[in-house]
Amino acid sequence: MTETLNVSASASTDPKPAPPGNDAKPAKGRSLWSDAWHDLRRNPLFVISAVLIVVLLVMVAFPSLFTSASPTVGDLTHHYQGKPNYSHFFAEDWFGYDTQGRSVWARMVYGARATVLVGVLVTLFVTILGGLVGLVAGYFGGWIDSVLSRITDIFQGIPFLLGAMVVLTTFTEGNVWVVITALLFLGWTQIARVARGSVITVKQSDYVHAAKSLGASTARIMFRHIVPNAVAPVIVVATTALGGYIAAEATLSYLGIGLAEPTVSWGVDVSAGKDGLRTAPHMLISPAIMVSLTVLAFIMLGDAVRNALDPKSR
Amino acid sequence: MGRYVARRLLQMIPVFIGSTLLIFCMMFALPGDPVAALFGEKKPDPAQIATIKHQLGLDLPLWHQYWNYLTGLFQGDFGTQIATQRPVAEVISQAFPVTVRLTLFAFFFTVLIGVLLGLVSGLFAEKVFDRVVLIFTLLLISVPSFVLGYLFQYFFAFQLGWLTPTVQDSRDMGQLLLPALVLAALSLAYVTRLTRTSVAENKRADYIRTAVAKGLPRRRVVGVHLLRNSLIPVVTFLGTDIGALMTGAIVTEGIFNVHGVGNTIFEALNRREGSTVVGIATLIVIVYLVASLLVDLLYAVLDPRIRYD
Numbered sequence: 001m002t003e004t005l006n007v008s009a010s011a012s013t014d015p016k017p018a019p020p021g022n023d024a025k026p027a028k029g030r031s032l033w034s035d036a037w038h039d040l041r042r043n044p045l046f047v048i049s050a051v052l053i054v055v056l057l058v059m060v061a062f063p064s065l066f067t068s069a070s071p072t073v074g075d076l077t078h079h080y081q082g083k084p085n086y087s088h089f090f091a092e093d094w095f096g097y098d099t100q101g102r103s104v105w106a107r108m109v110y111g112a113r114a115t116v117l118v119g120v121l122v123t124l125f126v127t128i129l130g131g132l133v134g135l136v137a138g139y140f141g142g143w144i145d146s147v148l149s150r151i152t153d154i155f156q157g158i159p160f161l162l163g164a165m166v167v168l169t170t171f172t173e174g175n176v177w178v179v180i181t182a183l184l185f186l187g188w189t190q191i192a193r194v195a196r197g198s199v200i201t202v203k204q205s206d207y208v209h210a211a212k213s214l215g216a217s218t219a220r221i222m223f224r225h226i227v228p229n230a231v232a233p234v235i236v237v238a239t240t241a242l243g244g245y246i247a248a249e250a251t252l253s254y255l256g257i258g259l260a261e262p263t264v265s266w267g268v269d270v271s272a273g274k275d276g277l278r279t280a281p282h283m284l285i286s287p288a289i290m291v292s293l294t295v296l297a298f299i300m301l302g303d304a305v306r307n308a309l310d311p312k313s314r
Numbered sequence: 315m316g317r318y319v320a321r322r323l324l325q326m327i328p329v330f331i332g333s334t335l336l337i338f339c340m341m342f343a344l345p346g347d348p349v350a351a352l353f354g355e356k357k358p359d360p361a362q363i364a365t366i367k368h369q370l371g372l373d374l375p376l377w378h379q380y381w382n383y384l385t386g387l388f389q390g391d392f393g394t395q396i397a398t399q400r401p402v403a404e405v406i407s408q409a410f411p412v413t414v415r416l417t418l419f420a421f422f423f424t425v426l427i428g429v430l431l432g433l434v435s436g437l438f439a440e441k442v443f444d445r446v447v448l449i450f451t452l453l454l455i456s457v458p459s460f461v462l463g464y465l466f467q468y469f470f471a472f473q474l475g476w477l478t479p480t481v482q483d484s485r486d487m488g489q490l491l492l493p494a495l496v497l498a499a500l501s502l503a504y505v506t507r508l509t510r511t512s513v514a515e516n517k518r519a520d521y522i523r524t525a526v527a528k529g530l531p532r533r534r535v536v537g538v539h540l541l542r543n544s545l546i547p548v549v550t551f552l553g554t555d556i557g558a559l560m561t562g563a564i565v566t567e568g569i570f571n572v573h574g575v576g577n578t579i580f581e582a583l584n585r586r587e588g589s590t591v592v593g594i595a596t597l598i599v600i601v602y603l604v605a606s607l608l609v610d611l612l613y614a615v616l617d618p619r620i621r622y623d
Contacts, residue, residue: 154332157599159561162579166340166591169583247458251565254460255580274464274569278472288461296456303452 032232036308046304052297059112069103071110071264083282095286098272104283108290110264114176115294118259119246121176122183126245127238130188134195134234139203139222149196156189164248168257179258183245194237198230205229232309240302243295250291266291315614322610326603331384337595338380341588351586352397370396383592392593397585402593405578410597413574416567417559419487419494424501424555429548432509433541439514447506454503459562463496463569480571493570497562501555508551512544519543546616553609557602 030038040046059066083096095104137148155163167182202208203226211225252258253267261268266287273284349366350358367373371382383393392402435447457465470492471479481489516522517540525535563576571577575594582590 150328150332153329154336157329157333157602158336158595159557159598159602161558161564162561162595162598163337165564165580165583166337166595169586170340170343243456247456250458251460254458255565255568257583270461270464277464277468281468284461284464288457288465292453292457292461295458296452299452299455 032309036305039308040304043304043307045300046308049297049300049304052293053301056112056116056294056297059109060116063109063113066109067103067106069106071102071106072262073102083280096280096282098269098283099276104269104286107264107269108266108286111266111269111287111290112294114259114263114265115246115249115267115291117176118179118183118249119242119294119298122180122187122245122249123238123242125180125184126187126191126241127234129184130191131195131231131234133188133192134197135199135222135227135230137192138196138199138230139218139226141200145196148192152189152192155186156193158186160186161248161251164252165255165257168252173260175263176259179249179252182252182258183248187241187245190241191234191237195230195234198233199226202226202230236302236306236309239305240299243298243302246298247291247295319607319611322607326607330599330603333599334384334592334596335380338383338592339376341592342376342379344586344588349396370394387596392596393589395587395589397587402589405590406575406593406597409573409575409578409594412572413560413563413567413576415485416490416494416497416563416572416574417556419490420498420501420559421552421556423494423498424505425552427498428502428505429509429541429545432506432548433513433536433544435506436510436513436544437517437536439510444510447510451503451506454499457499459496459500460565460569462499463493463566466492466496467569490572493566493572496569497559497566500562501552501559504551504555505548508548509544512547513540516540516544542616546613549609549612549616553605553612554602556605557598560598560601 095108098104098107133148133152137145137152163186164182167185168178171178171181208221208225211221216225249258250265250267250270253260253265254271256271258267259265269287270284270291273280273287276283349363349370349372352358352366364373371379374382386393390403392406394401395405431447431450435444438444454462467479470476477492478489481493483489521543522535522540525539530539560575563572563574564580565576566572567574567576568580575597579591579594581587582594
């Protein structure tokens with residue numbers, strides 16, 4: 001109890017002496033983060049992607065705001081008759097019907113949930129796992145670093161898509177958690193490498209040596225001094241990777257080994273639409289547009305975050 | 315140089331063993347019994363199953379099976395398909411050349427178009443051309459390859475009729491054009507961006523100013539001084555990308571019906587045909603490791619300051 005009190009008490013005084021000592025930043029009293037936020041707000045890439053992502057998140061949380069049709073109930077009288085009516089905004093037949101007579105627009109809306117869930121959770125888990133491996137390897141160095149780096153090498157030697165496919169075939173059902181496991185299995189290596197490099201750089205800073213000579217515990221040095229200062233490159237890579245994971249989920253579902261019916265997924269819909277490509281291309285193109293827009297939004301977000309956090313890349 | 319290569323080759327051994335062992339274990343964990351599947355609907359005799367498993371060495375513990383596989387590998391034996399009794403090496407020798415052709419074709423586009431676009435947009439950073447290229451690469455990255463594949467098929471084959479929708483003869487480069495472009499798309503976008511960033515940064519370097527100041531023609535400044543120094547991150551990416559291209563072929567080969575490694579591995583996975591998957595995965599791991607070694611050696615060619623002793 002007293003220990004936690006001590007930590008929080010010294011924590012509040014801790015950040016204050018840091019900015020004057022760190023004279024690399026030209027802006028007065030502005031941390032890397034507020035500086036980055038200042039940059040972000042004025043970046044058109046960020047504004048566009050933020051709007052897209054907000055719409056997408058509303059779609060994930062309240063799909064019924066966008067359509068009153070059900071994504072899983074089909075009316076066979078609509079079978080194949082439904083060419084898209086692009087003037088019927090938000091109507092059931094806006095993007096036509098699929099072979100089961102289900103509203104394609106409803107499936108486009110409801111498909112957001114599984115895809116965004118997979119993308120966000122995989123990114124979160126990958127960042128935690130890879131970040132921890134990188135932190136431990138970079139901080140302790142020596143044989144711990146050698147062992148962890150070799151393990152990272154081993155997982156990195158297996159191509160990402162192939163590894164995910166192999167993991168997925170060992171499971172018999174395709175739900176969200178199985179797909180997350182498969183993507184996590186090989187995904188963490190990229191973050192681990194970036195985190196390790198970043199930790200090694202930060203470890204040599206004066207304030208880390210100071211904390212050490214003041215007798216701070218290993219955990220305190222790692223999580224109060226190193227992590228906050230080493231996290232920026234990890235966040236950049238993670239944001240960019242988010243779009244990649246969404247594309248990967250769609251690819252696996254398209255191949256028939258990721259998400260499966262009754263989960264509504266864009267990848268599954270693209271796969272179903274490919275058979276009617278000549279006669280009813282809207283069935284393939286409509287979910288494809290949703291996948292592409294979602295990936296685009298997150299890739300642009302990643303670009304904007306990188307520009308803001310890593311001014312050298314400009 | 316020789317010592318460096320030897321050391322790198324030695325370092326590769328644990329990575330190679332680890333990666334293949336990992337895939338081997340996962341194939342071992344696959345649900346279903348391939349030997350029982352040989353009997354089809356008929357109820358198999360347990361004694362017969364035990365005999366077949368013993369003949370194939372499947373009754374041994376996992377580590378022993380892996381050891382047998384590894385020692386076989388050094389004699390060029392990639393194992394045997396259980397269902398057809400075909401050696402996996404034979405399956406690979408049919409599929410591999412097709413994928414190598416497709417991958418190299420895609421690689422050619424990636425390097426040629428990617429470096430060219432990246433160089434020009436880096437030279438004219440923040441200008442209109444640069445913005446257009448940025449939007450172009452954003453689009454290429456965000457449209458997944460399976461979508462791009464069908465879009466190309468729809469427009470170029472079905473609507474315009476310029477090319478055949480699927481590949482009938484994998485030796486015909488014209489038919490391989492569409493799948494190669496689709497396969498190349500993502501890497502091309504990354505190469506363009508990497509080259510652009512690198513060129514835009516290096517063009518302000520002191521040695522470029524010196525080269526311009528001593529009156530060298532612009533062609534030489536850009537082509538030799540700037541490009542050579544800017545290519546190092548691009549080469550790093552390309553080295554790790556070869557393996558990704560080969561697995562990316564799983565999607566592309568499926569769309570365009572190319573009978574290469576990707577198609578073979580996908581079918582094998584669906585049939586739970588472990589030995590084929592492990593065999594091809596082993597091959598891809600080897601390609602990846604060799605490519606990353608070549609990349610490290612290429613550094614010395616691009617940047618003479620990097621020496622290996």
